[in-house]
Amino acid sequence: MNLSRLIHTGSGISFAMFLSIAISATGCATGTRGHETATDSVHHHGATGAAAGGHGHDAPSVSPEQALQKLVAGNARYVSGRLEHPDQTVARREEVAKSQHPFAIVLSCSDSRVPPEIVFDTGLGDLFVVRIAGNTADDAVIGSIEYAIEHLGATLVVVLGHERCGAVKATVDTASSTAPAPGHLAALLDPIRPAVKAVEGRSGDLLDNAVRENVARVVGQLKQSKPVLAERVAAGKLQVVGGRYDLDTGIVELK
Numbered sequence: 345m346n347l348s349r350l351i352h353t354g355s356g357i358s359f360a361m362f363l364s365i366a367i368s369a370t371g372c373a374t375g376t377r378g379h380e381t382a383t384d385s386v387h388h389h390g391a392t393g394a395a396a397g398g399h400g401h402d403a404p405s406v407s408p409e410q411a412l413q414k415l416v417a418g419n420a421r422y423v424s425g426r427l428e429h430p431d432q433t434v435a436r437r438e439e440v441a442k443s444q445h446p447f448a449i450v451l452s453c454s455d456s457r458v459p460p461e462i463v464f465d466t467g468l469g470d471l472f473v474v475r476i477a478g479n480t481a482d483d484a485v486i487g488s489i490e491y492a493i494e495h496l497g498a499t500l501v502v503v504l505g506h507e508r509c510g511a512v513k514a515t516v517d518t519a520s521s522t523a524p525a526p527g528h529l530a531a532l533l534d535p536i537r538p539a540v541k542a543v544e545g546r547s548g549d550l551l552d553n554a555v556r557e558n559v560a561r562v563v564g565q566l567k568q569s570k571p572v573l574a575e576r577v578a579a580g581k582l583q584v585v586g587g588r589y590d591l592d593t594g595i596v597e598l599k
């Protein structure tokens with residue numbers, strides 16, 4: 345896999361930074377509850393400790409760093425076209441029918457071109473996905489994330505925005521309008537408006553700046569969300585990172 349393709353100028357994790365995270369994770373006990381080695385947990389997460397109901401106490405350990413490593417590697421496979429389609433066998437289906445221990449939570453846009461399971465080359469039971477147009481976080485979204493953290497043992501949250509997001513574009517296009525958005529769209533667009541306002545006048549592409557700003561704000565919101573997320577972030581047991589998916593290249597830029 346060509347991880348160097350994930351390097352982006354200006355923002356995003358660098359290859360060197362990613363490597364240092366990955367290397368430190370191999371001997372790291374952060375957030376661990378079980379006994380697997382890092383290598384085992386990367387390849388066989390969810391294969392042990394299958395208590396009914398999937399409570400976190402019995403979940404195999406995947407640190408935030410290991411989870412991030414898996415996502416980066418999966419996206420590299422997707423970008424290169426060398427997909428492995430992991431965890432999509434009948435055996436995997438039967439395994440996760442009993443309990444689930446997704447290694448990451450992804451809050452992504454509903455856009456049909458950005459399915460997290462595909463762009464990270466994952467399978468059944470791997471990702472706990474919450475999707476809403478514009479990838480914003482209301483109480484129901486945060487409650488869903490809290491469930492995956494507390495009961496399923498996930499230690500990484502990725503807020504995934506994307507290039508040319510229609511929800512953000514609609515917010516940009518109506519920024520100066522006093523007319524209410526039609527139907528129920530206001531509920532989607534209003535949470536994005538502060539991000540659009542924050543980047544007005546900033547150099548560069550307004551829509552893309554707003555996409556990035558919206559992701560950064562939702563990441564900040566989740567990190568400060570009490571009591572579940574903020575407490576775990578402070579304790580180093582949970583990481584919340586932002587991502588931008590490039591529709592043209594398939595690359596997810598993480599930071």
Ligand SMILES: [Zn+2]
Nearest residue numbers: 453455509510
């Ligand atoms: Zn979108």
